[in-house]
Amino acid sequence: MKTPVYFNHDGGVDDLVSLFLLLQMEDVEVTGVSVIPADGYLEPATDASRKIIDRFGKGQVVEVAKSNSRGKNPFPAEWRMHSFFVDALPILNESGKMEAPLSTLPAHRHLIETVKRTEGQTTLLFTGPLTDLARALDEAPEIEEKISRLFWMGGTFQAGNVQEPEHDGTAEWNVFWDPEAADRVFRSGIEIDLVALESTNKVPLTPAVRNRWASERRFEGVDFLGQCYACCPPLVHMETNSTYYLWDVLTTASLGKPELVERRTVNAIVIPDGPSQGRTVETADGRPLQLVYDVDGAGFFDYITELAKDSA
Ligand code: AGV
Numbered sequence: 001m002k003t004p005v006y007f008n009h010d011g012g013v014d015d016l017v018s019l020f021l022l023l024q025m026e027d028v029e030v031t032g033v034s035v036i037p038a039d040g041y042l043e044p045a046t047d048a049s050r051k052i053i054d055r056f057g058k059g060q061v062v063e064v065a066k067s068n069s070r071g072k073n074p075f076p077a078e079w080r081m082h083s084f085f086v087d088a089l090p091i092l093n094e095s096g097k098m099e100a101p102l103s104t105l106p107a108h109r110h111l112i113e114t115v116k117r118t119e120g121q122t123t124l125l126f127t128g129p130l131t132d133l134a135r136a137l138d139e140a141p142e143i144e145e146k147i148s149r150l151f152w153m154g155g156t157f158q159a160g161n162v163q164e165p166e167h168d169g170t171a172e173w174n175v176f177w178d179p180e181a182a183d184r185v186f187r188s189g190i191e192i193d194l195v196a197l198e199s200t201n202k203v204p205l206t207p208a209v210r211n212r213w214a215s216e217r218r219f220e221g222v223d224f225l226g227q228c229y230a231c232c233p234p235l236v237h238m239e240t241n242s243t244y245y246l247w248d249v250l251t252t253a254s255l256g257k258p259e260l261v262e263r264r265t266v267n268a269i270v271i272p273d274g275p276s277q278g279r280t281v282e283t284a285d286g287r288p289l290q291l292v293y294d295v296d297g298a299g300f301f302d303y304i305t306e307l308a309k310d311s312a
């Protein structure tokens with residue numbers, strides 16, 4: 001039997017690549033997709049999602065819902081523009097059509113309805129802020145027992161990646177966008193598999209990774225990976241604020257192939273407000289979560305490239 005997976009993402013390059021890869025996983029049934037306008041813009045991120053399902057979904061019918069959630073701390077517009085780039089890729093626009101159904105429900109309601117309708121428990125995959133999940137839990141707390149676990153890219157227990165005037169830099173962006181939502185989900189009983197910022201240290205976007213995809217671009221799906229990541233600067237000399245890691249893709253791969261990662265239990269809380277808002281802190285009285293602390297980097301890149309090869 002396939003594992004039912006509901007995916008909520010925020011339209012970044014690695015979010016959209018995650019959708020592409022999730023659709024290729026043989027043991028996964030994607031029950032629904034929703035898009036929150038955090039690290040992307042809502043319209044292009046939604047359209048790109050529908051086009052990816054059409055082009056690479058192998059006939060699966062997957063409904064897409066738009067979120068009406070808005071964050072407390074907006075992402076830099078420069079990063080959000082990536083969603084327009086992916087949506088405009090010729091490979092996604094060749095047919096001139098969009099057929100994957102668009103839900104009339106907002107994302108959090110779509111999540112509630114989809115989880116309720118799905119037989120047994122659903123696995124959640126979130127690669128942006130947790131706002132839609134927090135709202136779903138507030139409106140329909142009964143869905144909690146129908147969720148088997150949450151795979152989430154968010155947080156850090158080392159250095160943060162937020163560089164904003166009124167912040168101390170200790171938070172990761174997906175938490176910072178809506179710290180209260182992360183706090184809400186941390187207070188639920190849902191089991192969490194976490195990919196934090198430092199979990200991705202072994203999977204930066206490098207020129208070598210790009211060259212590999214370029215050399216195998218005869219596979220349409222591998223070409224798609226290369227095209228998507230063409231708009232992100234690779235890690236060459238030193239890390240900067242725009243260096244790209246495969247944050248969300250690692251989260252998605254850790255769902256598809258758990259043996260790629262090592263996990264340990266960490267107890268943690270979220271700081272909901274103030275200058276450290278969005279910071280995740282390890283503390284004995286925090287809630288337990290399974291933190292990815294090591295990754296088979298080569299195995300990871302092999303896995304996603306093989307998935308992409310099989311996409312046509
Ligand atoms: O903090 C990582 C999250 C991931 O979900 N996002 C990007 C991934 O989708 C925010 C982010 C951090 N640094 C970035 C980001 C960068 N240089 N460009 C775009 N987004």
Ligand code: CA
Nearest residue numbers: 012015127128
């Ligand atoms: Ca993301």
